[in-house]
Amino acid sequence: MWQKVYTWLDERLGLGDMYTALLDRPEPRGNWWNTLGSASLFLFLLQTATGIFLTVYYTPSPDHAYDSIQYIMTGVAFGWLIRGIHHWGASLMIIVVFIHMLRVFFTASYKYPRELTWLVGIGLLLMTIGMGFTGYLLPWHQMAFWATTVGTQIAGSVPFIGDFILKALRGGPDLSALTLQRFFAAHIWMLPAVLLALIGAHLYLIIKHGESHFPGKDD
Amino acid sequence: MSGSNHLSRRDFIKFTTGAVGGIITVGIGLPAVGFLVDPALKESKAGKPIAIGKLEEIPVGKPYPFSFTITRVNGWERTAANYGGFVLRKSADPKDILILSSRCTHLGCTVNWNESANAYLCPCHDAKFSVQGEVLDGPPPIPLRHFNFTIEDGVVVIVPVEIGQEG
Numbered sequence: 001m002w003q004k005v006y007t008w009l010d011e012r013l014g015l016g017d018m019y020t021a022l023l024d025r026p027e028p029r030g031n032w033w034n035t036l037g038s039a040s041l042f043l044f045l046l047q048t049a050t051g052i053f054l055t056v057y058y059t060p061s062p063d064h065a066y067d068s069i070q071y072i073m074t075g076v077a078f079g080w081l082i083r084g085i086h087h088w089g090a091s092l093m094i095i096v097v098f099i100h101m102l103r104v105f106f107t108a109s110y111k112y113p114r115e116l117t118w119l120v121g122i123g124l125l126l127m128t129i130g131m132g133f134t135g136y137l138l139p140w141h142q143m144a145f146w147a148t149t150v151g152t153q154i155a156g157s158v159p160f161i162g163d164f165i166l167k168a169l170r171g172g173p174d175l176s177a178l179t180l181q182r183f184f185a186a187h188i189w190m191l192p193a194v195l196l197a198l199i200g201a202h203l204y205l206i207i208k209h210g211e212s213h214f215p216g217k218d219d
Numbered sequence: 220m221s222g223s224n225h226l227s228r229r230d231f232i233k234f235t236t237g238a239v240g241g242i243i244t245v246g247i248g249l250p251a252v253g254f255l256v257d258p259a260l261k262e263s264k265a266g267k268p269i270a271i272g273k274l275e276e277i278p279v280g281k282p283y284p285f286s287f288t289i290t291r292v293n294g295w296e297r298t299a300a301n302y303g304g305f306v307l308r309k310s311a312d313p314k315d316i317l318i319l320s321s322r323c324t325h326l327g328c329t330v331n332w333n334e335s336a337n338a339y340l341c342p343c344h345d346a347k348f349s350v351q352g353e354v355l356d357g358p359p360p361i362p363l364r365h366f367n368f369t370i371e372d373g374v375v376v377i378v379p380v381e382i383g384q385e386g
Contacts, residue, residue, distance in 0.1 A: 046247075053251050057294065067295035075294065077257040078250035085247070 021207060028213040033107075036100035037206070040124075043093040044199065047131075050086040051188065058138070060184035062177050065140035090132055097128050108219075109212040117205040120198050127195045134187040140180060148183070149175050263291070266379040271306065271318075274373050279308040282332045282339075282350060284321075289379055304366060305332060305339070306375060307350060318366045319352045320381045325359040339363065 010016050027034075057076060059068040072079035101121065104110055110118035137148040152175070156166030171178030226234075271285040286303035303321040321329050321339075328343035338355055339348040346357030353362045364383030369376050 049247065049251070053254055056255060059295075064295060071295040077253040077260075079254060079257075081250050082254050 025207065025210065027211055030211065030214070033103045034211065036096055036103055039096050040093065040100055041199065041203075043089055043096060044195070047086060047089050047093060048192065050082050050089065053082050054086055055188060060138065060180050062140060062180060065138065065180060069139050090135060093128060094132055097125055101125060107212065107214055111212075114205070114209055114212060117202060117209070120202045120205065123198045124195065124202060127191055127198060130191050131187060131195070134183040134191065137180060137183045138187065145175065148179065152179075258294070268369070268376045269379050270371075270374050270376045272375055274313055274370060274375055277306050277308055277375070279311055282307050282319075284332065287379065302379065303329060304377075313370050316368065316375070317351060318368050318375070318377055320364045320366065320383075322364070322381065323359060324354075324361045324363060324383065325357070330363070 006015070054072065057068055057072045057079070059065060069083070072083050074080075104118065104121070133148075133151060136151075137144045152166055152169045155169055156162045158165055167173060169179070169182075170176070171182050266289050269287045271287065272283070277283045282305035284303065284305055286301060288299050288301050290297050290299045292298075305319045305321060307317045307319065309315045309317060319339075321331075323330050323341040323343065323346055325341065325344055325346050328341050330339040330341045330346070330348060332338075333340045336347070337350065339350075339352070340346070341348075341357065341359075344358050346359045347355040348359070348363050349355050351362075352365065354360075361384050364381040366377040366379065367382060368378070
């Protein structure tokens with residue numbers, strides 16, 4: 001029965017081919033350092049899932065942001081768990097993405113024909129850091145407020161266009177309700193959209209070229 | 220391989236990946252469902268009794284409208300909700316009182332007393348209730364709900380919980 005259903009679907013979707021291309025592709029002899037990309041992808045999915053759930057209660061307004069998070073932590077069943085995973089997962093994702101980049105650099109995996117994979121990876125790193133920067137403001141406590149004050153001030157120190165960048169980031173000269181709202185929009189819509197597109201490109205390139213061999217003594 | 224109990228490295232990895240993935244999915248999935256439906260599982264507390272008027276000011280035989288506000292804490296915010304109803308003194312006896320809720324039993328609109336129709340009329344779907352709250356016409360499944368009350372020092376005090384024949 002299930003065999004029939006599977007065969008019917010496989011004929012139309014090519015499930016078997018997909019499995020071979022995605023999961024059963026030939027791999028060079030590797031080690032645990034080769035798993036960091038998958039770990040980054042897993043953390044991205046975890047952050048997406050917990051982040052979506054957090055938006056059920058979180059309110060991006062200066063009047064309610066802090067209180068809504070207090071409510072998530074103390075009033076909602078498993079709120080501490082969902083937010084805890086999102087909070088620690090965020091730091092972990094930055095770390096894992098960064099070590100992944102170092103691994104690719106030290107094994108020279110960015111070289112021909114994988115230069116574009118590396119360039120897309122730079123975009124992924126920047127987007128991940130952007131997620132961290134915008135997410136940091138959302139709790140709207142003292143640490144979040146002043147960290148973003150400092151962060152946007154640093155961006156504002158760019159010669160000539162610094163003032164414009166600062167105002168564009170803050171949505172005006174001050175850190176305000178507009179800042180919180182646009183950081184929220186960036187955090188849940190814009191950056192994830194770009195991140196998702198770049199992840200798609202990154203994965204396509206990895207499947208297209210396969211993973212690189214570890215350099216041997218002759219290389 | 221076949222016929223023996225030996226588990227190949229490949230199958231072991233497949234099985235372990237599936238098992239760990241399953242544990243993580245359930246471990247996060249179940250709390251996530253609890254997180255989502257949590258507000259539906261919380262009991263709402265019964266409000267404090269509310270004084271709605273002096274007995275001597277309420278006429279006998281004619282519905283006397285009243286309203287009150289209940290402030291509840293919903294999540295991180297206090298929400299004020301308006302409720303209303305009608306006090307009907309059936310006779311001069313201070314105990315012979317019926318206090319009806321003005322919330323229509325059909326879909327929750329507010330009914331109004333209409334003198335010429337001698338009925339409570341609901342503006343939403345033309346429901347019609349008698350002065351005692353029974354359904355005269357329209358879609359409501361049950362009569363208007365009522366409030367329990369006490370008389371304290373000549374003042375009518377209600378328990379703000381609607382009572383009705385649910386079903």
